[in-house]
Amino acid sequence: MITQAVAGNKGKKVRSDCHIEMEICNSGGRQIEIQSKVDVMFGKANRELINDILDFYNIENVKIQMFDTGALPFVIAARMEACIRKIENTDKAFLLNIEDFNTTDTLKEQQRFSRLYLPGNSPSMMLNAGIHKPNGLILDLEDAVAPLKKHEARFLVRNALRSLNFYGAERMVRINQGERGLEDLKYVVPHHVNLILIPKVEEAQQLIDVQNKIDEIKEEYNITHPIWLMPIIESAKGVLNAYAIAQATPTVSSMAIGLEDYTADLGVRRTQEAHESNFARNMVVTASVAAGIQAIDSVYSDVSDMKGLAENVKTSKSIGFTGMGCIHPRQVRVIHDNYAPDMVEIEKAKKIYRAFIEAKEKGLGVVSLGTKMIDAPVVKRAEKLIKLAIDTGKLDKDWINIGD
Amino acid sequence: MKKYDKLVTNAVGRIVPEIINGEAHVAFQGVGKYKPTGRKHAPLIPTCADFPDDGNKLQPNLKEALIKAGLKDGMTISTHHHFRNGDLIAVQIFDIAHELGVKNLRWFPSASFPSQARLTEYLADGTISHIEGSMNGPLGKFCSDGKMEKLAILRSHGGRYQAIQDGDVKIDIAVIAAPSADAFGNANGTNGPAACGLLGFALGDSQYADKVIVVTDNLVPFPCVPWQIHGNHVDYTVLVDKVGDPSKIVSGTTNITKSPDRLLIAEMTAQFCEEAGIVQDGFSYQAGAGGTALSIGVYFEEILRTRGWKARFIRAGSNQYPVSMLENGLVDYILDGQTFDLEGVRSMRENANHLDTSPFTSYNYHSKGNFASMVDVVILGATEVDVNFNANVVTHSDGQLLHGIGGWQNCLFSKCTILPIPLFRDRIPVIVDEVITLCGPGELIDVIATERGIAINPRRTDLIEKLKDSDLPIKTIEELKAEAEAICGKPEKPEFTDEIVAAIKWVDGTIIDVVRKVKEELE
Numbered sequence: 001m002i003t004q005a006v007a008g009n010k011g012k013k014v015r016s017d018c019h020i021e022m023e024i025c026n027s028g029g030r031q032i033e034i035q036s037k038v039d040v041m042f043g044k045a046n047r048e049l050i051n052d053i054l055d056f057y058n059i060e061n062v063k064i065q066m067f068d069t070g071a072l073p074f075v076i077a078a079r080m081e082a083c084i085r086k087i088e089n090t091d092k093a094f095l096l097n098i099e100d101f102n103t104t105d106t107l108k109e110q111q112r113f114s115r116l117y118l119p120g121n122s123p124s125m126m127l128n129a130g131i132h133k134p135n136g137l138i139l140d141l142e143d144a145v146a147p148l149k150k151h152e153a154r155f156l157v158r159n160a161l162r163s164l165n166f167y168g169a170e171r172m173v174r175i176n177q178g179e180r181g182l183e184d185l186k187y188v189v190p191h192h193v194n195l196i197l198i199p200k201v202e203e204a205q206q207l208i209d210v211q212n213k214i215d216e217i218k219e220e221y222n223i224t225h226p227i228w229l230m231p232i233i234e235s236a237k238g239v240l241n242a243y244a245i246a247q248a249t250p251t252v253s254s255m256a257i258g259l260e261d262y263t264a265d266l267g268v269r270r271t272q273e274a275h276e277s278n279f280a281r282n283m284v285v286t287a288s289v290a291a292g293i294q295a296i297d298s299v300y301s302d303v304s305d306m307k308g309l310a311e312n313v314k315t316s317k318s319i320g321f322t323g324m325g326c327i328h329p330r331q332v333r334v335i336h337d338n339y340a341p342d343m344v345e346i347e348k349a350k351k352i353y354r355a356f357i358e359a360k361e362k363g364l365g366v367v368s369l370g371t372k373m374i375d376a377p378v379v380k381r382a383e384k385l386i387k388l389a390i391d392t393g394k395l396d397k398d399w400i401n402i403g404d
Numbered sequence: 405m406k407k408y409d410k411l412v413t414n415a416v417g418r419i420v421p422e423i424i425n426g427e428a429h430v431a432f433q434g435v436g437k438y439k440p441t442g443r444k445h446a447p448l449i450p451t452c453a454d455f456p457d458d459g460n461k462l463q464p465n466l467k468e469a470l471i472k473a474g475l476k477d478g479m480t481i482s483t484h485h486h487f488r489n490g491d492l493i494a495v496q497i498f499d500i501a502h503e504l505g506v507k508n509l510r511w512f513p514s515a516s517f518p519s520q521a522r523l524t525e526y527l528a529d530g531t532i533s534h535i536e537g538s539m540n541g542p543l544g545k546f547c548s549d550g551k552m553e554k555l556a557i558l559r560s561h562g563g564r565y566q567a568i569q570d571g572d573v574k575i576d577i578a579v580i581a582a583p584s585a586d587a588f589g590n591a592n593g594t595n596g597p598a599a600c601g602l603l604g605f606a607l608g609d610s611q612y613a614d615k616v617i618v619v620t621d622n623l624v625p626f627p628c629v630p631w632q633i634h635g636n637h638v639d640y641t642v643l644v645d646k647v648g649d650p651s652k653i654v655s656g657t658t659n660i661t662k663s664p665d666r667l668l669i670a671e672m673t674a675q676f677c678e679e680a681g682i683v684q685d686g687f688s689y690q691a692g693a694g695g696t697a698l699s700i701g702v703y704f705e706e707i708l709r710t711r712g713w714k715a716r717f718i719r720a721g722s723n724q725y726p727v728s729m730l731e732n733g734l735v736d737y738i739l740d741g742q743t744f745d746l747e748g749v750r751s752m753r754e755n756a757n758h759l760d761t762s763p764f765t766s767y768n769y770h771s772k773g774n775f776a777s778m779v780d781v782v783i784l785g786a787t788e789v790d791v792n793f794n795a796n797v798v799t800h801s802d803g804q805l806l807h808g809i810g811g812w813q814n815c816l817f818s819k820c821t822i823l824p825i826p827l828f829r830d831r832i833p834v835i836v837d838e839v840i841t842l843c844g845p846g847e848l849i850d851v852i853a854t855e856r857g858i859a860i861n862p863r864r865t866d867l868i869e870k871l872k873d874s875d876l877p878i879k880t881i882e883e884l885k886a887e888a889e890a891i892c893g894k895p896e897k898p899e900f901t902d903e904i905v906a907a908i909k910w911v912d913g914t915i916i917d918v919v920r921k922v923k924e925e926l927e
Contacts, residue, residue, distance in 0.1 A: 040802040045896075128664075131856060165891070328664065
């Protein structure tokens with residue numbers, strides 16, 4: 001029988017986390033030792049929280065050694081629970097109240113220019129992520145978490161979904177592949193996640209399995225808000241099945257491509273010019289558009305090269321992607337600025353929309369600009385672009401009355 | 405003798421002593437309220453008859469020089485922090501004092517550094533009775549624990565000059581470690597293997613101390629120019645093998661921050677200054693050597709470049725960033741108080757527009773004006789700020805004395821003082837109900853810029869008006885405080901004993917606050 005467990009990170013560079021060593025005993029009461037850099041300010045509160053959790057699990061005899069680098073309560077609770085649930089055979093979850101700001105829903109066509117990856121087991125990176133205003137924040141349970149930390153990361157990600165302020169970003173979680181990913185869903189679906197990223201999708205069935213599991217959990221917890229899926233295509237097989245994947249369930253809102261794994265699958269080097277992935281990227285875009293969902297590009301991994309990133313986004317936009325991942329908060333603005341409509345696009349859209357309004361006012365059935373006739377879908381696209389320009393601050397919302 | 409006596413409540417409501425180590429002091433009366441009368445302190449009148457006509461004041465070693473200078477019990481010994489953590493002289497002085505059995509010295513450094521931590525031994529054995537100056541790291545801890553025999557006094561750089569000039573502190577022996585000097589005592593910081601830029605912090609000591617010793621490892625034939633320190637003030641000169649460790653002279657934070665959160669604060673601060681109309685053609689600013697402050701400088705540079713503007717001067721702490729602005733024609737002058745990297749040293753040596761300043765020109769409050777109040781915007785830090793905009797720079801949130809004041813208090817007199825700080829650090833909220841130690845009155849602090857919002861001091865109605873349509877997240881300081889506490893929880897205050905361990909001086913020599921000993925936790 002296991003009586004000891006460890007959770008959390010410690011080390012020279014670790015901040016805002018706590019490392020807990022726990023041993024459940026048969027006697028001796030609660031022996032809690034806390035070493036904390038915020039002991040003067042939060043020592044009492046931390047002790048209370050730990051005792052509340054022990055009460056909740058009816059643990060009376062325990063040795064705890066906690067090394068705290070300024071962890072917030074939701075982090076401490078996650079580390080405590082991870083330890084306890086390694087030792088005790090229980091499904092009981094110690095949940096802090098879900099914050100009001102974490103009960104918002106998102107739309108299928110939500111703007112998804114940027115989504116920032118956050119390692120699911122690193123609290124310090126989560127705390128301020130939202131202030132950089134990405135469209136989405138991804139708590140990553142997959143590649144950014146070491147295999148030995150997968151279990152404890154689930155509690156941290158779950159607690160973050162309830163307590164962390166995302167500052168309006170869409171709350172996303174990337175689950176693991178296969179069975180482990182389906183198990184991950186239990187820790188995220190009941191906690192108002194907005195979107196699930198599914199890695200290494202090669203067949204539609206994988207998404208159907210995920211959706212079935214989500215439906216099962218949603219029913220169990222009586223959840224009605226939408227949970228969108230974003231499959232990530234990361235292999236040759238996935239590329240060829242892209243259209244089927246995009247259509248696998250009505251909840252698929254967007255489809256992303258992951259070029260690191262894709263180029264590895266091809267056995268080629270990933271280059272700056274990205275000729276090696278032309279086909280894959282075009283395929284993902286085309287399949288997404290055909291299925292009526294968003295096509296999302298791979299991350300740009302050189303976080304110090306903002307010029308390179310800007311060029312990359314321009315190319316990405318030109319072939320039809322409407323967003324990409326980011327791995328550093330400083331990438332967010334560059335991505336937004338370059339996916340957002342540019343002045344030429346905005347001016348053109350304004351002209352088309354004005355012509356449309358004029359035609360409507362005159363009761364004309366046909367919209368024309370100069371000598372050119374304009375089709376309805378063109379007007380619709382112009383309207384969409386104007387909305388985007390307003391949303392991204394590139395156009396005043398009162399533009400129609402302001403004139404040029 | 406009692407360490408302190410006659411407690412009174414000063415103008416900011418803090419209880420402070422009027423007697424410290426047996427000497428009378430004045431309690432803080434409000435900004436600009438205390439106006440001393442009388443004349444400045446006068447050093448002894450020397451005569452050329454007592455000094456060699458050939459100008460050679462060289463002594464065989466530091467020990468001989470100290471003995472000749474009359475080193476004895478109870479004296480005040482001053483040193484300077486031009487070499488920062490690479491200083492090799494201060495500790496040697498007290499090694500010599502210890503060897504000679506001299507006791508009860510007052511150490512009066514312009515700042516102390518971790519490399520001098522060994523001096524706690526001499527504080528413990530009575531060689532040094534107490535420190536008046538900045539205290540960092542282990543020395544701060546020693547003081548915080550109440551182990552110092554006499555009460556410590558902390559002053560700003562300008563306050564230190566004021567104290568010397570007014571005779572609040574009479575220096576018996578000033579030891580000036582210089583990267584370059586001649587045998588007469590002319591000295592500078594621009595040349596030599598330990599070049600550190602300038603020697604401004606030692607100016608007042610050279611002018612007012614009874615005895616002045618210049619120590620160098622780079623002795624040049626007369627004249628040593630530029631003569632930042634005039635040999636005419638100097639009694640003795642000493643040649644040593646090594647005066648400082650150049651690798652540690654260059655300060656740690658000389659690069660812009662890589663932290664995305666701090667970059668965001670820097671960007672918001674720069675945007676604030678732009679929208680407030682502070683950044684304009686011919687403006688001036690001071691940004692210290694911290695990563696965030698440096699980044700703000702870089703954003704200012706961008707604004708100037710984009711608009712085709714040029715700043716008139718940068719008050720520095722210089723390093724590669726202002727230097728490159730000077731060399732690229734984005735600023736007319738650097739007015740440098742201390743040089744933080746070798747680029748700064750090179751520029752000061754080569755560029756006539758890169759000027760050395762001293763606490764006299766920049767900061768001395770008992771003067772006919774100083775530069776500090778002419779700067780358009782100054783970027784500073786703080787460990788804590790309270791809802792009345794009062795700020796603390798010397799104690800941590802746990803109550804321990806861990807930092808010096810530096811030029812911080814003096815800079816508050818600029819036209820706009822901005823503190824860009826993270827809303828919380830490792831769960832410790834920066835905005836509190838009441839600062840533990842009040843180092844700067846809120847009336848002089850205009851803006852708190854955090855990653856989650858910017859608070860403008862309600863006194864600055866002009867700034868509030870200018871920013872009223874801004875996209876920046878302008879919030880009240882109470883809102884910011886509530887936001888931090890919603891994330892971190894409401895922190896408990898450290899508990900203090902009644903025992904005072906240090907006094908904090910305001911720029912005019914009055915006592916603005918004290919530091920008390922933290923209550924030991926009962927295990």
